[in-house]
Amino acid sequence: MSVIYNSMYYIASGGLILIGLYIVLVKTNLIKIVIGLNFIDTGINILLICIGYIRGKTAPIFSDPGIKSTSVVDPVPQALVLTAIVIGVAVLALALSIVIKVYEHNKTLNVTKIKGLKW
Amino acid sequence: MVNPSLLIGIPLAFSFVVPLFGLISKKIEKYIPIVALLINTAISFILIPQVLKKSIVVSIGGWSPPFCINLVVGPLGIFLATLISGVSLLISIYAVAYIKKEPTEKYHMLFLLLVTGAIGIVLTGDIFNLFVFFEILCVSSYALVAYNKDKEGAEAAMKYLIQGSIGSGFILIGIALLYGIFGTLNMADIANKITLANPTFLFISMAFLLTGFGVEAAVFPLNAWLPDAHSSAPSSISAILSGIAIKTGVYGIARMIYTIFNAEGVLTFVAFLGLITLLIGEMSAFKQDDIKRLLAYSSIGQIGLVIFALGIATSLGVFAGLFQIVSHALAKALLFLAAGYMIYKVGSKSITSLNGLGKKMPLTSFAFTIGAFSLIGLPPFAGFISKFLIVYAAIQVKKPIFLAFIAIALIATVIEASYFFKIVQNLFFKESKNLKNITETSGYIVIPIIILTISIIVIGIHPQLITGLLKGAASELLGRGGYIAWVLGGS
Amino acid sequence: MIFQLLLIFIMIILAIAASMFKDLVNAVVVSAAVSLIASILFYFLQAPDVAMAEAAIGAGLTTAIFIIAIRKTERYEK
Amino acid sequence: MRKIISIIVLVIIAAGFVFTFSQIPFGKDKINVAGYYIERGIKQTGAVNIVTSVVLNYRGFDTLGEVTVLFIAALGLGAVLFIERKLKEEIKDKEDKKRKASLILRTGSRILFPLILLFGAYIFIHGHLTPGGGFQGGAIIASGFLLMYLAFPRKSINKRTSNIIESVSGLVFVGIGLLGLVFSGYFLTNFLPKGVPNTLFSSGIIPIIYIAIGLKVGFELTGIIDDLLGRSR
Numbered sequence: 001m002s003v004i005y006n007s008m009y010y011i012a013s014g015g016l017i018l019i020g021l022y023i024v025l026v027k028t029n030l031i032k033i034v035i036g037l038n039f040i041d042t043g044i045n046i047l048l049i050c051i052g053y054i055r056g057k058t059a060p061i062f063s064d065p066g067i068k069s070t071s072v073v074d075p076v077p078q079a080l081v082l083t084a085i086v087i088g089v090a091v092l093a094l095a096l097s098i099v100i101k102v103y104e105h106n107k108t109l110n111v112t113k114i115k116g117l118k119w
Numbered sequence: 120m121v122n123p124s125l126l127i128g129i130p131l132a133f134s135f136v137v138p139l140f141g142l143i144s145k146k147i148e149k150y151i152p153i154v155a156l157l158i159n160t161a162i163s164f165i166l167i168p169q170v171l172k173k174s175i176v177v178s179i180g181g182w183s184p185p186f187c188i189n190l191v192v193g194p195l196g197i198f199l200a201t202l203i204s205g206v207s208l209l210i211s212i213y214a215v216a217y218i219k220k221e222p223t224e225k226y227h228m229l230f231l232l233l234v235t236g237a238i239g240i241v242l243t244g245d246i247f248n249l250f251v252f253f254e255i256l257c258v259s260s261y262a263l264v265a266y267n268k269d270k271e272g273a274e275a276a277m278k279y280l281i282q283g284s285i286g287s288g289f290i291l292i293g294i295a296l297l298y299g300i301f302g303t304l305n306m307a308d309i310a311n312k313i314t315l316a317n318p319t320f321l322f323i324s325m326a327f328l329l330t331g332f333g334v335e336a337a338v339f340p341l342n343a344w345l346p347d348a349h350s351s352a353p354s355s356i357s358a359i360l361s362g363i364a365i366k367t368g369v370y371g372i373a374r375m376i377y378t379i380f381n382a383e384g385v386l387t388f389v390a391f392l393g394l395i396t397l398l399i400g401e402m403s404a405f406k407q408d409d410i411k412r413l414l415a416y417s418s419i420g421q422i423g424l425v426i427f428a429l430g431i432a433t434s435l436g437v438f439a440g441l442f443q444i445v446s447h448a449l450a451k452a453l454l455f456l457a458a459g460y461m462i463y464k465v466g467s468k469s470i471t472s473l474n475g476l477g478k479k480m481p482l483t484s485f486a487f488t489i490g491a492f493s494l495i496g497l498p499p500f501a502g503f504i505s506k507f508l509i510v511y512a513a514i515q516v517k518k519p520i521f522l523a524f525i526a527i528a529l530i531a532t533v534i535e536a537s538y539f540f541k542i543v544q545n546l547f548f549k550e551s552k553n554l555k556n557i558t559e560t561s562g563y564i565v566i567p568i569i570i571l572t573i574s575i576i577v578i579g580i581h582p583q584l585i586t587g588l589l590k591g592a593a594s595e596l597l598g599r600g601g602y603i604a605w606v607l608g609g610s
Numbered sequence: 611m612i613f614q615l616l617l618i619f620i621m622i623i624l625a626i627a628a629s630m631f632k633d634l635v636n637a638v639v640v641s642a643a644v645s646l647i648a649s650i651l652f653y654f655l656q657a658p659d660v661a662m663a664e665a666a667i668g669a670g671l672t673t674a675i676f677i678i679a680i681r682k683t684e685r686y687e688k
Numbered sequence: 689m690r691k692i693i694s695i696i697v698l699v700i701i702a703a704g705f706v707f708t709f710s711q712i713p714f715g716k717d718k719i720n721v722a723g724y725y726i727e728r729g730i731k732q733t734g735a736v737n738i739v740t741s742v743v744l745n746y747r748g749f750d751t752l753g754e755v756t757v758l759f760i761a762a763l764g765l766g767a768v769l770f771i772e773r774k775l776k777e778e779i780k781d782k783e784d785k786k787r788k789a790s791l792i793l794r795t796g797s798r799i800l801f802p803l804i805l806l807f808g809a810y811i812f813i814h815g816h817l818t819p820g821g822g823f824q825g826g827a828i829i830a831s832g833f834l835l836m837y838l839a840f841p842r843k844s845i846n847k848r849t850s851n852i853i854e855s856v857s858g859l860v861f862v863g864i865g866l867l868g869l870v871f872s873g874y875f876l877t878n879f880l881p882k883g884v885p886n887t888l889f890s891s892g893i894i895p896i897i898y899i900a901i902g903l904k905v906g907f908e909l910t911g912i913i914d915d916l917l918g919r920s921r
Contacts, residue, residue: 004615005611005714006713006714006715007709007714008614008615008618009618009651009655009714010705010709010714011618011622012618012621012622012651014702014705014706014709015622015625016621016622016625016644016648017288017292017701017705018698018701018702018705019622019625019626019629020625021285021694021697021698021701022629022694022695022698023628023629024281024285025690025694025697025698026690026691026694027629028687029634029687029688030277031634031637031638031676031679031680031683032629032634032637032687033281034676035628035629035637035638035641035676036629037281037284037285037288038641038645038672039625039628039641039644040284040285040288041288042644042645042648042664042668044288044291044292044295045648045652045660045664046648046651046652047292047295048295048298049651049652049655049657049660050655050714051295051298051299051712052655052657052722053655053656053657053714053715054715054716054717054719055715055716057656058656059656059657059658059659059819060656060726060737060738060739061658061736061737061738061739061818061819062730062736062737062738062885062886063736063737063817063818063886069726069727072656072726072738073655073656073657074302074718074719074722075722075725075726075729075738075739075742076298076304076721076722076725076742076747077295077298078657078659078660078739078742079739079742079743079747079750080247080298080750081652081657081660081663082659082660082663082739082743082754082821082823083247083251083743083750083751083753083754084291085660085663085664085667085668085823086663086667086754086755086757086758086823086905087251087254087754087757087758088668089667089668089671089672089675089758089761089909090258090757090758090760090761090762091254091258091280091284091757091761092672092675093675093761093762093765093912093916094258094261094262094280094760094761094764094765094768095277095280095281095284096675096676096678096679096916097679097764097765097768097769097915097916098261098265098273098276098277098280098768099277099679099683100679100682100683100769100916101265101268101273101768101769102273102274102277103682103683103684105269105270105273105274106270108684108688109683109684109687109688110687110688114274115274122869122873122875124865124869124875125869128862128865128866128869128875131752131756131862132859132862132863132866135759135855135858135859135862136855136859137855138851138852138854138855139852139855139856139859142852177874177875178874179748179749179874179875179876180745180746180748180749180868180874180875180876180877180878181868181872181873181874181877181878182732182746185721186721186724186725186746187746187747188746188747188748188749188750221770222766222767222770225763225764225766225767225770226767228763229760229763229764229767232756232759232760232763235756239753243749245749247747247750248747248749248750248753251750251753251754251757252753254753254757255753255756255757255760258757258760258761258764259760259764261764262760262761262763262764262765262767262768263764265764265767265768266767266768268768268770273768276768296708296712299711299712299718300711300712301720302718302719302720302721302722303720303721304721305721308721316711317711319707320707320708320711323704323707323708324708326704327704657739658819659737659739659740659819659820659821659824661819662811662819662820662824663823663824663827666824666827666828666831667823667824667827670827670831671827671830671831671834671909671913674831674834674913675912675913675916678913678916678917679916682916682918
């Protein structure tokens with residue numbers, strides 16, 4: 001049982017990253033590809049938070065005087081993930097604006113029908 | 120003492136200021152990048168002698184490393200920062216007259232932010248901060264590649280964005296794995312503890328990081344985006360992407376391999392990859408008909424040469440690689456700027472349409488020729504010294520495999536020479552067809568072209584101007600103990 | 611713990627479903643649900659700040675941006 | 689063909705994940721540098737929320753970069769989707785005739801809008817005391833504006849004002865960093881008095897920066913939505 005407990009979050013993050021990569025590599029619709037990039041970001045964020053988690057400890061906020069400094073989880077990955085989430089949404093918004101531009105020129109979102117996007 | 124954090128703070132602050140100046144007058148905003156980058160170049164020149172005496176480590180926020188983000192201004196960092204500030208200053212002068220398409224104020228802000236990102240990458244001493252600056256560089260280049268808003272630009276930007284995002288995702292995975300095992304993000308601190316971890320674990324995390332930086336550096340299997348992105352961006356942006364942005368990817372690779380992981384085992388493989396990149400780049404460039412695509416493929420080839428030189432990993436090899444970074448940055452910026460000006464005048468990107476331009480635009484054509492000769496490696500230009508040194512360093516290693524590498528590198532140079540000679544011949548000795556009223560105007564476009572030409576010749580004749588800095592930079596890359604000691608204070 | 615396991619299971623299933631839908635609006639709504647579940651997981655992992663950011667940015671605004679983009683382009687994957 | 693190659697690549701990456709994740713024990717205490725922040729965070733920065741003190745003080749430079757990335761995305765989006773003014777008016781007229789929101793949505797959002805703004809402001813002002821901060825608060829403000837966009841298709845924010853707010857708040861962030869350089873020799877130092885922890889007026893520069901970030905993020909995200917909808921004036 002503890003094996004499942006210890007690995008379930010890792011499976012979640014690794015699974016999301018792999019599904020995202022699969023979408024990006026295999027799917028042909030541009031918006032689908034952007035959804036895939038979004039999944040990759042979410043997966044990495046879960047991975048980072050998992051790394052910082054310590055069993056049985058609370059969030060690193062000392063608003064209650066009873067919380068001791070030995071009983072909180074690692075705050076650094078949380079700070080990193082905050083940064084990563086905002087960067088993710090920024091890239092995503094830019095990506096979608098470029099998708100709209102590509103659609104205006106080609107009238108399709110299918111990468112196999114767009115000459116410049118075949119790879 | 121000037122604080123090196125100004126090198127990042129000034130372009131950032133000036134790019135935030137642009138819209139406020141836009142309220143006063145639309146005419147001022149295009150000069151702001153010049154002012155900001157002029158200050159930056161001045162600061163980096165002031166810092167060079169200080170850094171050569173003793174490397175500067177400044178913390179952001181006032182705590183001691185490894186507990187805060189710190190900037191490590193060693194010889195390598197200040198060398199690249201000076202190169203970035205100088206080249207982008209020249210490109211920003213070019214852009215004053217070149218960029219006419221609305222919204223120009225957004226172009227100038229994005230340009231300044233791209234430079235901020237590049238300088239941040241080479242100066243920071245914290246691996247997550249490196250990722251953040253890497254994203255600044257990448258996101259602003261995605262936007263700038265699509266700046267023309269035409270069909271090719273949008274498609275190239277999309278391709279670049281998808282591959283770049285996967286690359287930066289891989290970098291972030293690598294950082295997460297390193298944090299999970301070491302509990303720290305400071306690069307010197309990680310380097311200090313690197314022997315404590317499982318080697319296979321380290322290899323996998325290094326593979327993630329190198330793949331990520333490899334996308335930006337356009338190493339062989341990851342370079343599908345580069346020709347499209349560089350050829351469909353506005354020419355000033357092609358110049359900065361080819362001259363500066365790829366180099367930051369190379370810097371990332373070098374920093375990871377030499378300083379953090381100290382991975383001697385992969386160096387021969389890296390040299391091999393560099394060589395493949397060189398060969399593929401030059402062979403594809405040979406077939407091109409579009410001048411900007413040709414230059415883009417040639418950039419791939421030249422970067423392959425840099426990576427090959429870094430893979431040699433003797434002090435002369437690394438020195439030669441860094442020299443090649445300088446000569447390629449100057450020459451390729453010059454070529455893209457000159458080609459961009461010619462395309463702007465002629466209105467077509469095809470090589471044959473440039474026939475006979477040598478008589479109509481003597482100065483630009485002459486500058487283009489100098490840049491091309493420097494890239495091929497003809498004396499007395501800067502490219503000659505770097506290519507000669509790379510070959511010499513590879514011979515000195517005395518491993519048969521490196522001699523085989525040299526043969527391939529020379530073949531690539533012959534290919535390169537043949538296509539550049541073809542263009543130069545077209546420029547000067549072919550009859551012009553319909554180029555009646557094309558004239559060269561003096562002004563903002565010509566100034567950077569002249570300065571770049573002069574600097575290529577000057578460095579070619581007096582290489583000792585930069586050798587001191589480059590030697591320091593090479594020994595910084597090879598001597599990782601010194602780097603750790605600067606940051607962590609002798610431990 | 612069973613609850614968290616269930617959430618993770620649902621999340622993976624939803625992510626796979628998002629890759630299969632031909633209707634992009636469905637795919638986007640499902641991916642918003644993935645973000646929402648991720649935000650709940652962040653809460654369980656003692657990261658309330660991140661949970662809040664993921665819920666507001668990842669599940670809320672991202673979905674809105676996607677929907678606007680789909681409205682400007684086309685809805686069905688061909 | 690493409691599918692087979694992709695699956696091979698994915699299997700290799702998955703194998704890498706399995707090996708590396710098994711090396712990092714889940715739920716174990718592996719705090720190294722972070723221990724310093726947990727022990728001294730409150731004394732050194734005055735913020736009770738350690739995540740906030742890490743985000744804005746110990747790793748404040750990352751946050752500056754992150755704000756910059758969002759700024760770049762908003763700029764780039766504006767540059768890519770830039771339309772000439774004349775064309776814009778035509779598109780606007782066409783769209784207006786098509787859509788009109790229902791009465792419930794209009795009235796409801798009119799009531800909710802100030803409350804959402806207030807909530808967003810609360811979140812970023814209390815960033816150093818409770819979970820939340822500039823990014824979360826900014827996103828909430830932006831979602832308030834999104835609601836207004838849905839309810840009133842004819843109206844849009846004044847792009848000029850929002851640009852000025854973005855620039856000024858960005859400058860406040862950089863300016864505070866430079867002030868720290870002036871006062872104590874380090875960029876982004878917390879040079880203001882720290883106050884009593886767990887009260888609103890504490891922890892020096894953190895609340896000021898979070899207010900600047902909150903406004904900046906809020907208006908940038910609103911600007912992104914506005915540009916995507918393509919009807920700013």
